[in-house]
Amino acid sequence: TNVREASADIKPFEEYQKIYNDIAEKLREEDDRDDGSYGPVLVRLAWHCSGTYDQNDPSQNKGGSYAGTMRFQEEQNDPENAGLKVAQDFLEPFKTKYSNLSYGDLWTLGGVCAIQELSGPKIKWRPGRKDLGLDAVPPYHRLPDASQETGEYVRSVFNGRLGFTDQEMVCLIGVGHALGRCHVDASGYDGPWTFSPTMVTNDFFKLLLDEDWKIRDWDGKKQYTDSSTKSLMMLPTDMVLKKDSKFRKYVELYAKDEEKCMSDFADVFSRLLERGIKFPNSTKPMVFKTLEEQGL
Ligand code: CCH
Missing domain, CATH: 1.10.520.10 (Peroxidase; domain 1)
Incomplete structure (x- = not known):
C-alpha cells in the first residue's frame, strides 16, 4: 500500500x-x-x-x-x-x-x-x-493550491492524499505559516503572516482570529490583508481555517494553548x-x- x-x-x-x-x-x-x-x-x-x-x-x-x-x-x-x-x-x-x-x-x-x-x-x-x-x-x-477557498479542497489534499485529521491539518498549516513569507516572484502572493517570521510560534492562530481580514486591493492574486497594519497576509486557503467551523475550533484551541500547539506540531x-x-x-x-x- x-x-x-x-x-x-x-x-x-x-x-x-x-x-x-x-x-x-x-x-x-x-x-x-x-x-x-x-x-x-x-x-x-x-x-x-x-x-x-x-x-x-x-x-x-x-x-x-x-x-x-x-x-x-x-x-x-x-x-x-x-x-x-x-x-x-x-x-x-x-x-x-x-x-x-x-x-x-x-x-x-x-x-x-x-x-x-x-x-x-x-x-x-x-x-x-x-x-x-x-x-x-x-x-x-x-501540493495545495492556495487560491482554493473551501474546506472540501483543503481536506482533499491533507486528508484524502496525506491522511491527516482536521486538527492535524490546522496545526500543520498554522504553525508552518508562522514562518517566512510569500514572494511575488515565486508564488505571486506577497508578504508575511506574522510579525516574527523567523520564530516558530502560535501567532498565526491568534492573528487569524483577532484581526479583521479584508481582501487586499492590488493587481495581484486574491489574498487577504489585516485592517490594522496592512502589513500581514492570509492566503485564501488560510482563511478557510477561520470560516469552516470544524477547523475553527482547533484554531481557537491553538491560539489559546501554545504548549499544546507546539507538541502537536512536533508530532504531526x-x-x-x-x-x-x-x-x-x-x-x-x-x-x-x-x-x-x-x-x-
Ligand atoms: Fe505554505 N505556502 N502552504 N505551508 N509555507 C507558502 C510559503 C510557506 C500553502 C501555500 C504557500 C504549509 C501549507 C500550505 C510554509 C510552510 C508550510 C507560500 C508562498 C504559499 C503560496 C511561497 C513563496 O511565494 O515563496 C498552502 C496552500 C498550504 C496548505 O493549504 C505547510 C503544511 C507548511 C509547513 C508545515 C513556509 C515555511 C513558507 C514560507 C517560505 C519562505 O520562503 O519564507
Missing part, C-alpha cells in the same frame, strides 16, 4: 548530529535572505518534498520524501515548487560533504534543523530514504516527513540538540 522500505544501513546518531550542526551553523552565518534567515524556506522544502505523497496512488509515482526527486527539473517545475531551488542550493554542499546521505534525508533533516533553531519544538527524525530516478517523480497538482510534522516510508525496527527516532544546547 504505497509504502517504501527505508534502508537499515544508516550512520550512527553522532554523524547525523554533525550534519544537523553544519546546517544550523550555516543558517546562523548566512542572513542574506528576506527576513534574515533561510530557515523558513528550508521548512517549506521539507514540506513540499513530503507533501506529494498520495496514500491512494495506484501508480508507481508515489511521491513523498523518500526518493529525493525534487532534484530533477521535472519536479522543480511544478508551479507550487517555485522558489524552492534556493533551499536546495543552500543544502547542496552537505550532500557532497557527507557520503551516502540521500536527498530525502538531507531535505527533511534541513526542515527539522530549521524548526528547532528557530525556537520550535524538538522534531523526531529517522534516516534511510534513498534517491530514486526520474520515474519516481510524482505528478503535479498534489515528524509524521509528515515520513509519509509513505516504512522504517526498520532497528532505526530509532533521533532527537537532535540545538546549537545553543551544545554551547556552540
Whole structure:
C-alpha cells in the first residue's frame, strides 16, 4: 500500500548530529535572505518534498520524501515548487560533504534543523530514504493550491492524499505559516503572516482570529490583508481555517494553548516527513540538540 522500505544501513546518531550542526551553523552565518534567515524556506522544502505523497496512488509515482526527486527539473517545475531551488542550493554542499546521505534525508533533516533553531519544538527524525530516478517523480497538482477557498479542497489534499485529521491539518498549516513569507516572484502572493517570521510560534492562530481580514486591493492574486497594519497576509486557503467551523475550533484551541500547539506540531510534522516510508525496527527516532544546547 504505497509504502517504501527505508534502508537499515544508516550512520550512527553522532554523524547525523554533525550534519544537523553544519546546517544550523550555516543558517546562523548566512542572513542574506528576506527576513534574515533561510530557515523558513528550508521548512517549506521539507514540506513540499513530503507533501506529494498520495496514500491512494495506484501508480508507481508515489511521491513523498523518500526518493529525493525534487532534484530533477521535472519536479522543480511544478508551479507550487517555485522558489524552492534556493533551499536546495543552500543544502547542496552537505550532500557532497557527507557520503551516502540521500536527498530525502538531507531535505527533511534541513526542515527539522530549521524548526528547532528557530525556537520550535524538538522534531523526531529517522534516516534511510534513498534517491530514486526520474520515474519516481510524482505528478503535479498534489501540493495545495492556495487560491482554493473551501474546506472540501483543503481536506482533499491533507486528508484524502496525506491522511491527516482536521486538527492535524490546522496545526500543520498554522504553525508552518508562522514562518517566512510569500514572494511575488515565486508564488505571486506577497508578504508575511506574522510579525516574527523567523520564530516558530502560535501567532498565526491568534492573528487569524483577532484581526479583521479584508481582501487586499492590488493587481495581484486574491489574498487577504489585516485592517490594522496592512502589513500581514492570509492566503485564501488560510482563511478557510477561520470560516469552516470544524477547523475553527482547533484554531481557537491553538491560539489559546501554545504548549499544546507546539507538541502537536512536533508530532504531526515528524509524521509528515515520513509519509509513505516504512522504517526498520532497528532505526530509532533521533532527537537532535540545538546549537545553543551544545554551547556552540
Ligand atoms: Fe505554505 N505556502 N502552504 N505551508 N509555507 C507558502 C510559503 C510557506 C500553502 C501555500 C504557500 C504549509 C501549507 C500550505 C510554509 C510552510 C508550510 C507560500 C508562498 C504559499 C503560496 C511561497 C513563496 O511565494 O515563496 C498552502 C496552500 C498550504 C496548505 O493549504 C505547510 C503544511 C507548511 C509547513 C508545515 C513556509 C515555511 C513558507 C514560507 C517560505 C519562505 O520562503 O519564507
